[in-house]
Amino acid sequence: MTTYTMPDANGRFGEFGGRYVPETLMPALLELEKAYGEAINDPAFVEELHYYLNQYIGRETPLYYAENLTKKLGGPQIYLKREDLNHTGAHKINNTIGQALLTLRMGKKKVVAETGAGQHGVATATVCSLLGLECVVFMGEEDMRRQKLNVFRMELLGAEVRSVKNGSGTLKDAVNDALRYWVTNVEDTHYILGSVVGPHPFPKIVRDFQSVIGKETKQQILKQDGSLPDAVIACVGGGSNAMGMFYPFIEDKQVRLYGVEAGGAGLDTNQHASVLVNPNPGILHGTMTNLLQDEHGQIQEAFSISAGLDYPGVGPEHSHLNDTGRVIYVSITDDEAVTALQSLSQTEGIIPALESAHAIAYAEKLAAEMNSDQRLVICLSGRGDKDVEQIKQVLEEK
């Protein structure tokens, strides 16, 4: 059996990944790589991390058997991995707590982060409040409009939220400004990157901290049913909940893995965020991966109803897993996601985040091709409280 050991020492997942950053940041990336390698081999660090995961975040999260949804769809047995039940309402905090502990370990007292939907910003502001770190969060102007409540939550937690007006005022532009801020303050500040994107070692670190999702899922389903699931679905923007879910299953070839990208207004329009549908490799935010870009290498704007999936790139490991075919990447439109959000709310009494609703919507399609002897796990990456105001508007306009 071959063992999956990505990334290599240069931070490569096949041809993807790497570290394309200004020299000013290279020493910080090397320091981070070293500190991370030492930390995960230090039992005291691991114990502290687990303490916070259990006592503060509320892990492990349930692997909930969605009986009503199973009956409604009439296909496989459906399980929801309830990352929405984490403290702060999404999977993001699995990573921020780990990186905040690393920040302290490196002797830094300040943190910068970017945020799209605001979930990563809130999760970062939360752990900074807990551990006494100063926190600056960059957020696109358009996203601040879409996610007002999360802006207020971050401020309430003591973080400074800086509005980004450049470009489309969304996640990509927030990452640009967070990187510029980091270049300027790198000597005393750690960048808590929120997804499996950016220069090495971020894609690895974020994946590792998020892989608690897949590890728990595996143990839980083996305990309940004695065998692995037939299929696993997760939504993909940068792709951190998906990588965290998929990683522990990569070598279990019998488990089919599906990553769901945002299809926005549809793949036949230029208003979507489905990067892996027509792979187009390039370099953005320090990593080589597939991108939405024009023939001259200028990055194009992504579109999605969901601020958390509104990104013109994707984690380099997803690009690699797409190339090898280990993960199948599909796309769900805004309309399909909104319908799935309503449907899960009404069948299970769970309002999913718009991001996670993309995974639900694809599960509804996939269920039609599966039978009742099979089992399907959906990563419910976050709860929908942050989206209800936006959904209300969308439904009223219909």
Place this chain on the structure above:
Amino acid sequence: MGKEKLDNYLNQLQSENKNLFVPYIMAGDGGLDNLEERILFLQECGAAAIEVGIPFSDPVADGPTIQNAGKRSLDHATTLTAVLDKLASFKEKRIVPIIVMAYINPIYKYGVESFADSCVQAGIDGLIIPDLPLEEEAMVTDALQHRAIALIRLAALTSSSERIETLAHRSEGFLYAVTVTGTTGVRSSYESKVKTYLQQVKQQSPVPVLAGFGVSTNEQAKELGSYCDGVVVGSKIVDLFHEGKTEQIKQLIQASI
């Protein structure tokens, strides 16, 4: 042509005891039609080389001035291909070395080998790629070496002495010593450690060392140049061209060299 031309040009100016001054312009800011005029003007002013910036949608190493210039340029639909064609069209009229500053993605999309060929045709002597550190430069080094195009490395205030040693010995044409921990843009002052940093870099470097990022006055150019071999001035030049104050550019360069 290429690295040799850059070396000779800088050597000549240094033998005349000149402080080297490399102005940066954003190609396509105001449209590509002004590129020839601006380059010939800067050559006339006494530039040691001219750094021609290629606009990119996501310039993370740049501060607001160059970001905005890049945006204006992209609004004129400037492409890397068009800049290379334009530079090729008047290469016989130039004696000053041309250095292209481009982020890696437009070069990668163009294709590294084709890009290197086009650089030769366009009369480009050197390249600066701000988001291509030592760890990733193998992606372009063979293609550039075969065509004798200089790859100018950047050293940073955060670089260790070992990294500076490697950067200095690999750098071709000159070594670009970044004098701020941050992005490009005008600064009124420098951290005190900049002096010792430049002196250390200068001591380690077999090629001339030029200080850059934040330099905007002839006093700064003279002072920083006294610790090394000269300066690169970007945002200030971009602003002055944008405002049409070309006479001030001439004064700035001539008072700095």
